[in-house]
Amino acid sequence: MIARTRTIPSNCTPTCIVVSMGSVSMTSKTGKMRRRMRLALIPIWRSAVLPQSIIEVESGPKRRLNILLVEDEVLIRMDVAHSLRAEGWHVVEAGTAADALAVLALANFDVLLTDIHMPGDLSGLDLVRLVKPAHPTLKIAIMSGGHLPSDDLPAGYNAFYPKPVFDIVAKVRTLIGSEGL
């Protein structure tokens, strides 16, 4: 849930993403997430110069699949994005979880593909924990060379892809399943 206020919304349970003057943060009514709230502060005012419609250009029954790819290794990101675009899908790239949050605050996606270990205060796992409550229908796949599915992974993810990820197109097709666009 997204609210344009500094006040924590009454329906903010257990967590929510708050968009306020110049920042996006995650908070909770209980105060348990205070430390993480500070870590999640990211500058968004620079990003606000571009309207949502420019990023979210795909709409209507014939729209392409919208994918947000979060990966800090530029050559890996480039390869994966190239494969996905060759399939005709619309891909937005982010190099950090904070960048991904800034994009997600302004645009809707069908699929989130995220690495775990990235520069900055937020990991890919933090990103999943932050975005899933606000985007419950988002299909999320976690990619990593170092983690296997376990209790450490956050609730709400739909798939885990060990790195190196082969045949990403087939994996995404499986991820979106019968809801494929």
Added chain:
Amino acid sequence: MTYEESSVLLVETDALIRAAVSDYLRRCGYQVVEATNAAEAVQVLNAHPIQILVADLELKDASGFQLSATARNIRPEIEVIVTRSAERTTAAAVGLCKDGPLDRPYSPEHLIARIRQRRS
């Protein structure tokens, strides 16, 4: 994967500006590689024959001018455009896309107008 024809390396810190401008250039028929900083850009330049570099002046790890000098050392034939703002980055993209997008969800003039409207 080859980036031999009409390949643009867009180096921009801001994720949304990067996404919007790279989307626009792809709709114009360019192959676009996105980098968030100078270090990433150098990795790409060493790995692929990029023809055009569009770099923000103020990157986190170097200036756009420093990056352009490095880019010319790696690829002397490269065309370099250093920009200073979202508007100028967008204007550079519009300049590269003389014939307009292959499909038209928005026009270049509309893109500029929307950005200026938001900023005013």
